[in-house]
Amino acid sequence: MPTGCLIGDSSLNNVDFLELIAEDIEEVEELMRSRSEGYHPDLGAAMEHLLSAGGKRIRPKVALLMGKLLEADQRDLILLGASIELLHTATLVHDDLIDGSLLRRGNPTLNSDWSPAATVLTGDYIFAQAAELAAEIGSTEVMGLFAETLAVIVNGEISQLFSRKKLTSRKAYLQRIYEKTGSLFVLATKSAALLSGSAEERIQAAVVYGREIGNAFQIVDDVLDFTGTRETIGKPIGSDLRQGVLTLPTLYYLEEKPDDQVLEKVLAGHHNGADLKEVLGRIKASGVVQRSLQEARKYSHRAVRALEGFPDKSEKQALIDLAEFIVGRDI
Ligand code: IPE
Ligand code: IPE
Ligand code: MG
Ligand code: MG
Numbered sequence: 001m002p003t004g005c006l007i008g009d010s011s012l013n014n015v016d017f018l019e020l021i022a023e024d025i026e027e028v029e030e031l032m033r034s035r036s037e038g039y040h041p042d043l044g045a046a047m048e049h050l051l052s053a054g055g056k057r058i059r060p061k062v063a064l065l066m067g068k069l070l071e072a073d074q075r076d077l078i079l080l081g082a083s084i085e086l087l088h089t090a091t092l093v094h095d096d097l098i099d100g101s102l103l104r105r106g107n108p109t110l111n112s113d114w115s116p117a118a119t120v121l122t123g124d125y126i127f128a129q130a131a132e133l134a135a136e137i138g139s140t141e142v143m144g145l146f147a148e149t150l151a152v153i154v155n156g157e158i159s160q161l162f163s164r165k166k167l168t169s170r171k172a173y174l175q176r177i178y179e180k181t182g183s184l185f186v187l188a189t190k191s192a193a194l195l196s197g198s199a200e201e202r203i204q205a206a207v208v209y210g211r212e213i214g215n216a217f218q219i220v221d222d223v224l225d226f227t228g229t230r231e232t233i234g235k236p237i238g239s240d241l242r243q244g245v246l247t248l249p250t251l252y253y254l255e256e257k258p259d260d261q262v263l264e265k266v267l268a269g270h271h272n273g274a275d276l277k278e279v280l281g282r283i284k285a286s287g288v289v290q291r292s293l294q295e296a297r298k299y300s301h302r303a304v305r306a307l308e309g310f311p312d313k314s315e316k317q318a319l320i321d322l323a324e325f326i327v328g329r330d331i
Pocket of ligand 3: 095096099101
C-alpha cells in the first residue's frame with residue numbers, strides 16, 4: 001500500500017500492513033483486560049476506562065511484527081506486547097497528572113476526576129501488572145531491560161520537568177525524546193529479537209529500528225501538539241507550550257526569531273489564552289513544522305535502512321510501512 005493512502009487514516013487498526021497481526025492484537029487486548037480483575041474495584045474500573053478508550057497500540061504492533069519476522073515464540077510475543085502496552089498506559093497516567101492534562105484518547109483523564117494520590121496509585125498498579133506479564137515470559141534479560149527502560153523513561157520525564165521554561169539545546173531535546181519515547185520502542189524491538197534467539201548483529205539492528213521509529217514518533221507527536229486537532233489526537237492542543245516545554249518546532253522557531261516577545265511571555269508563564277493562540281499561529285506559519293517533519297523523516301529512513309539485512313517476509317514490509325506511517329500520521 002502506498003504511504004500516501006495512510007495519511008489521514010483515523011485509525012491504525014484497519015490498515016493493510018497490520019492485517020498480519022490482527023488476531024495477535026486481539027489476544028494482547030484480552031490479556032490486558034484480564035489484568036483488571038481481583039483487586040479493588042476502582043482499580044479495575046480505572047483500567048477498563050483507560051483500555052476501552054482505545055489508543056493506537058503501536059508498541060505491541062511493533063513488537064509483534066519484529067518478533068514474527070524473527071520467528072520468536074507467539075505466546076512470548078503476546079505477553080511482551082501486553083506488558084509493553086500496559087507500561088505505556090501507566091506512564092501516560094502519570095504523565096497526564098504531571099502535565100495537568102484533562103483529556104486523553106478523547107476521554108477525561110484519571111487526574112481530571114481523581115485526586116493525585118489515587119491517580120499515582122493507579123499508575124503504580126498498572127506498572128505492577130505490566131511487570132508481572134513481562135516476568136511471565138521467563139527471560140531475565142527481557143525483565144532486566146523492562147526495568148531499565150522504565151528508569152530511562154522516568155529520567156526523560158524528570159529532565160523535561162526540570163527544564164520547563166528553560167532554553168533547551170537541540171541535543172538535549174533529542175536525548176529527552178529518546179529517553180521518554182525511543183527507549184520504549186527499543187524495549188519492543190530488542191526484546192522481540194532477544195526472544196527469537198537472533199545473533200547479536202541482528203539484535204543491534206532491531207535496536208536501531210526501534211530507536212529511530214520511536215524518536216520519529218515523538219517528533220511527530222510534538223508537531224501534532226501544534227498542528228493536530230483535539231478530535232483527531234484525542235488530547236489538548238498547545239499543551240507543550242502551555243507547560244513551558246520546548247519541543248523541536250519551538251527550538252527551530254527560536255533559532256529564527258530569538259527575540260519574539262510573545263513567545264518569551266508564554267515561556268515565562270505570564271500569558272493569557274490570546275498570547276498562546278498568537279504564538280501557536282506564528283510557529284505554525286513559520287515553516288518550522290515542515291522542518292521538524294523533515295527531521296522525523298530522517299529518523300524513519302534510518303529505521304528502514306536498519307532492516308536491510310532482515311529476511312524478506314511480509315512482516316518486514318509491514319515494519320517499513322509502519323515507519324512511513326509514523327511520519328505521515330495525523331493521529
Ligand atoms: C502518546 O503515545 C505518548 C507519546 C509517547 C507521544 P501514543 O500516541 O502512542 O498514544 P496512544 O496509546 O495511541 O493513545
Ligand atoms: C510522552 O510525551 C511522555 C511519556 C513518556 C509518557 P508527551 O507528554 O508529549 O505525551 P502526550 O503528548 O502527553 O501524549
Ligand atoms: Mg504529556
Ligand atoms: Mg505530546
